[in-house]
Amino acid sequence: SQTIHQWPATLVQPVGSPLSLECTVEGTSNPNLYWYRQAAGRGLQLLFYSVGIGQISSEVPQNLSASRPQDRQFILSSKKLLLSDSGFYLCAWSPKTGIMGNTIYFGEGSWLTVV
Amino acid sequence: AQTVTQSQPEMSVQEAETVTLSCTYDTSESDYYLFWYKQPPSRQMILVIRQEAYKQQNATENRFSVNFQKAAKSFSLKISDSQLGDAAMYFCAYSAIYNQGGKLIFGQGTELSVKP
Numbered sequence: 001s002q003t004i005h006q007w008p009a010t011l012v013q014p015v016g017s018p019l020s021l022e023c024t025v026e027g028t029s030n031p032n033l034y035w036y037r038q039a040a041g042r043g044l045q046l047l048f049y050s051v052g053i054g055q056i057s058s059e060v061p062q063n064l065s066a067s068r069p070q071d072r073q074f075i076l077s078s079k080k081l082l083l084s085d086s087g088f089y090l091c092a093w094s095p096k097t098g099i100m101g102n103t104i105y106f107g108e109g110s111w112l113t114v115v
Numbered sequence: 116a117q118t119v120t121q122s123q124p125e126m127s128v129q130e131a132e133t134v135t136l137s138c139t140y141d142t143s144e145s146d147y148y149l150f151w152y153k154q155p156p157s158r159q160m161i162l163v164i165r166q167e168a169y170k171q172q173n174a175t176e177n178r179f180s181v182n183f184q185k186a187a188k189s190f191s192l193k194i195s196d197s198q199l200g201d202a203a204m205y206f207c208a209y210s211a212i213y214n215q216g217g218k219l220i221f222g223q224g225t226e227l228s229v230k231p
Binding site: 090106 | 148150152157158159160161162165204206208210212218219220221222223224226
């Protein structure tokens with residue numbers, strides 16, 4: 001079966017420091033990969049998505065970047081964190097084909113607090 | 116651009132009763148997917164149910180069922196025999212089938228509380 005893991009689960013970082021959140025998917029190949037952010041409150045905002053290695057689409061201009069160095073690995077980064085980067089970050093994946101194609105499955109999430 | 120609207124920020128239901136959560140969406144596409152996700156206090160997003168727009172039959176998963184009205188662009192979630200474990204934030208979401216990498220567009224969520 002397929003599983004998705006992201007880490008770290010919790011992170012407290014000072015303003016201006018770098019960020020690296022990692023996510024890996026197991027049990028599948030060539031998935032679509034996503035990074036979402038959920039600020040205090042409720043809505044989920046799509047940050048980046050990737051349909052293949054090295055292919056990254058950005059949904060909103062911001063202080064963050066994403067990379068996909070391997071088929072099942074997705075990394076969210078920042079060179080210098082801002083206070084506004086605080087939030088709950090969710091990595092997700094979806095199969096491209098099959099009976100559950102386009103269904104998105106989420107990781108456990110990472111809490112980021114920028115202080 | 117596609118949008119998803121959940122007009123009920125909060126809902127409450129008595130244990131063992133039935134509750135319906137509302138969702139409307141806007142799209143010019145004819146084929147797409149709709150989803151309901153549950154987010155308990157742990158914050159992990161859990162898939163509840165999935166509906167394919169080209170299927171007229173409403174999806175069901177145990178105590179969870181949807182009322183999909185394609186012409187009205189409405190997609191409500193009915194939870195029968197509510198249990199304490201159903202208390203969570205529920206999100207309605209839309210996904211285009213073609214292009215766009217299958218990304219989800221979420222509504223703002225409905226917080227469901229279950230009273231014992």
